[in-house]
Amino acid sequence: MITLYSYPQLFGLEDNNPYGLKVFAFLTMNGLSFEHRHVLDTSAAPRGQLPYLDDDGKIIGDSDAIIAHLKQRYQLTLDDALDADQQSTDLLLRRTLDDLYWVMSYSRWRDDRFWPIFRDALLAQHPQLTADALEKARRYNFERYHYQGIGRYEPEAAYSRGLADLRAVSRLLGNGPFIFGAEATSADAGLYGFIASIYFYDIDTLLKRYVLTQENLVNHCGAMRKRVKRAAD
Template sequence: MITLFAFSPGLTEPSVSPFCTKVIYLLKMANADWQRENILNPRAMPHGKVPVAQINGQMIADSHLIQAALEARGADFYAGLGPAARATGQAVMRMIEDMPLKALVHDRWATKHAWPICREAFFADVPGPVRHLVGAMVRRQVVRGLAAEGLTRMTDAERMAIVSHELRALSDLRGDQPFVLGETVTAADAACLAVLGAISHLPVETPLRARVRGDAALMDYIARVREAIMPA
């Protein structure tokens, strides 16, 4: 039995963390025998972060390392695909988890109209009297990180120019195929769904959410991947 330590569900996603959500999708795809333990404060976890998977008594941190551990147990997230396609899938994962994910974090944590809603989702398990205080402390840390990455120094137009370039690249790569690498859903699609699904479920309108929701082909792709991994 695998135990996944993850942040709780929220904002219409399996977890408020896209990395935790991605691991949930990978566990589903692997048909793994697993259970979930929701974590509010990950400080006691390896690296002080989640997701973390306990596999055969070993605590494995980081979604990419968890994927590797599942593959070592026999999961094949790129079944029937050769080395070039597998390398492309890895590159897609890195791309979607770069600027699109960082822009999502920006819109959740650094925009005044989204933050109050996100705070209630992120810290729902924190008692009301201290929720605002804890949320403000964590928010300061996140916003400092965004500033170090340059996200809060960009205008919306600058941020969106980069994100749109990467989303166009994803669409160009997929072309008319149902999934990124062809007819079969892969780990790359799981990563894309984790990020793009969370963007589409931003609780308020932002240029980022509008870009994703306004792309009919991209929204169809999101729905197709979700149905393939977690059918209703």
Template structure:
């Protein structure tokens, strides 16, 4: 049995971190049974980062490494039809999402306009959290943003970067479809992980406003959300 360890849910999304939600969505799309365990403390995780999985006693961290492990071990065909060009595009989008992560995270923890709403949602949905714990987490994130670089910019400059990422995604995703055609591939799980963590949040950031203005992004996100949030069925395909 596979156990996924990732951050808790928020605003009806199964994981409030894009990487954990990516793995969750992938597991649901390919129909692998798994147990989902939620954590706030990542100190015991591989490299101190969530998500990670434990699969038959083997611990694997990093979302891309997890997906590669699952595809190899279980013979999954979700990306089997992709050629070299499609795989290269998927890698580029994955790196773009790595960039978007920092802007999305900044909008929650750093931007004083949106931090109170994010904090209130966390406290409401997860009463075990404390003011002291959230303050420490926020200070830790401030350090991360500074050393990564995004924390050294004014908010408008930060959002300019994130909006450029979203504009590329909006141009790549076809109306009513997925990145590589009519069926989702693993990169669509990755895109969903981040877009859902913006679109479904009751926090009106510039990122959320942009997504709302692009029907294809909304359709992609809501279609995958409906699919992955359904209870697993016996006829799920690998």
């Protein structure tokens, strides 16, 4: 039995963290049966980070490690057609999305313009949460941002990094419909996790404004959303 542990839902998405949404999309795209458990306590997670997977007692953390494990154990063929250059592109895309993550997170927890919207959405959808708990989480994130480096940026400089990431991803995608052409791969699950976490959020950040101007990113997000929901139903 596969169990995915990830953060709670928000704005209609199955996870309010792009890495958890990435794994959810990958699981559903491949038709794997799994239980999805939404948690906030990360103490049981490898390295104290979500998402993580329990596959018949084998615990795997990190979204890339989870996907690698699933491909090997269940002999998934989603990426088998990728050549060496495409595999390298896939890796570079994932590293770019890792950089984008910090800007996305900064926009929700650090930027005073958008923090109240994010906080209130969480409180409205998850009554078990408290404002005090979220303030504590916010202070913790401030520390993370400082040590990672993004917290030492002024907002405009932070967003310029994220916008550069999005521009590169949009150029890579081109006319699509998917990263490597007509068929979706695990790279598309990763891209979907991030773009959906911007596009479907009712938070008017500079990142969302940019995504709305890129028809290819919007179309990719919509196509993946339909595919994920169809597979999950």
